[in-house]
Amino acid sequence: MKQLFAFIRKEFYHVFRDKRTLLILFGLPVVQIILFGFALNSEVKNISITILDNAHDNNSEQIINRIKASDYFVIAKPVTGYADIEEQFKRGNIKCALIFPQNFTADMVRSGKVQVQVIADGADPNTATILVSYITSIIAGYQQQLNPGARLGYLVVPEIRMLYNEEQNGSLNFIPGVIALIFMIVSTALTSVSIVREKELGTMEVLLVSPFNPIMVLIAKAIPYLILSIINFIIILLLSVFLLHVQIKGSLLLLFAESILFIITCLSLGLLVSNVTNSQQTAMLFSMMGMMLPTLLFTGFMFPIENMPWIFQAISHIIPSRYYFIIIKAVMLKGLGFSYVWKETLVLAGMSVLLLAVAVKNFKIRLS
């Protein structure tokens, strides 16, 4: 036992010696939380729109005023015609153009039907779809005001309730994903270098000739990073609660237990990588460049997994962060208990045991 503590202390010295890495380790989550919390949102607003008003009458101007008044649009400088619209699109100045025909009001009164034209920038299809629905609803609102007494046919009106997120706090959507992403990459990368570095530097030999159980070496390697990751987790939680007003609905104890389990899974993966690679460079390129995109893709917080081709759906099942993402959402945001997440917990536990077992088996106690 005393030996183990001495080893853990040695590992801590290694960690604390490299101040810059430590700074990044704690800085990365903080910066990410701030960026995601305040800068990035899937909401679409401030879209530059240009208006080609061939009518210049009362109705067209009223609609333009409504568009101006909404948060969604910023009116760009007016255009002279279709060629000019294309020019503005090519400069990237506008995302959308709204065109009123001549005799807008006259046609509206005479024939009872009139069309406005919307041209959206199809190069960004998501924004295009959303802004068209904005414009349609602004115009529908104007029409409602024109004919206050009129009944627009039969109406089935949806009343929308936002479950788990009444205030529509955008942070709730990404916090679980960011936590999963950070642990998956940082924890794995840290441990993946730990053993291979000793191999490169030659200090591994010293460890191997000491009267010390090789499994203990692995455990001693993992413990400092486990503690660092837990501190990181606490920082992220505090930031989410106090800065982004995320409410933790479920049991804090369960949340911690599940997170520690996930961190252990990642550390085991890192140890395995470290055991099978021969240079720090390979270990790092694998655990950072190799893992970054798959984690981003297959955790499910950016792109819905159900829409992917089946082969990717199958791959996503071996990515540990996918399970943790489900667990943390259920416990933290939905306030559900263990009975809802026992399956995912079991998968993570199984992965940890398997990865650790393979890592131990691959841990060579002889130099070849």
Next chain:
Amino acid sequence: MKVLRFILRKEFRQIFRDKTILAMMFALPIVQLIIFPLAANFEVKNVNVAFVDYDRSTYSQKLLNKIASSGYFRIVGNTISYNDALHMIQKNEADVILEIPHGFERNLVREGMQKVNMSVDAINGTKSTIGGGYLTAVLADFNSSLDINIKSPNSSVITPAGSIGVTYSAWFNPLEEYKYYMVPGILVLLLTMIGGFVTALNIVREKEIGTIEQINVTPIKKWQFILGKLIPFWIVGIIVFTVGLIVMYLVYGIFPKGSIALLYLFAAVYLVALLGFGLLISTFSNSQLQAMFVAFFFMMIFMLMSGFFTSVDSMPAWAKQISTLTPVTHFITVVRLIVLKGSGFAHVKTELLYLVIFAVLLNSAAIINYRKTS
């Protein structure tokens, strides 16, 4: 000039010696460029709807059919109570609950208006929010079909004094296929990751191995050393970019609408800026681990702020400024403009100015920060 030639020969030998890294530089981006757009898809399909029908009437059945046939939804249960549906949301089996109250049909015919409850799992990211929007659109469509179907005498519909229709077209991508948006962006990201990570590791490795001291005692100038590091990776970058363009055409059928020469001009300047940044990190770091973590930190910010995932327009002012100070933002914008819209030089010359400034600043910083004496 002769000195530079010798440095270049040395650097090329080092690159070609390490076959794993060489393979990784070319294979990784190509494989990811092929795979990523297939998986990274914001298009929302298969939204799981729990349909709770307390009315069980002809019209509620019609509504159900309408939703099921729209192609976006999957009905995951329709004989259940609201509590059962909520349970399905908790277990991630459903994304949206649509609840049809008792007397739906009766109220609709008599009063012409009926509310239905829609409960969206609002922490499920894009899927539920967009799915909820689609469902609202399907309801609107349902409403207009009702006008034709219901012909009861006391519900004559008053045509309003003028209805304004909206016609809609999407230029540059009429079918609104998502790949046109994704693929050019991914190409830029991969080029950035390769260039950034590999150069960030480069000088610091010479420091760790100790070979940098041999260079330091020679009369090689600082700028020659940095240029010698830059040129080989610049060539690698241009090759990766070319291969990426070919993959883009062969796999996704996307051929640049604008001038290819212009595209290469931007790529050339961008690579100088990017590699300068990698080299700056490398001169600044003491170990490969450190260089990798610092590079990772910035890559993450570049990726998130560049407008690749979320639109820059929607960001708050301070975030827009960070985004402007990120070279990737300008290059992604330009590549999308040239490839998708066929913009010419006059349209994008400000972006070129930005990239030139980045290239000069970052490389000067790298040259200044590289010290021959410690």
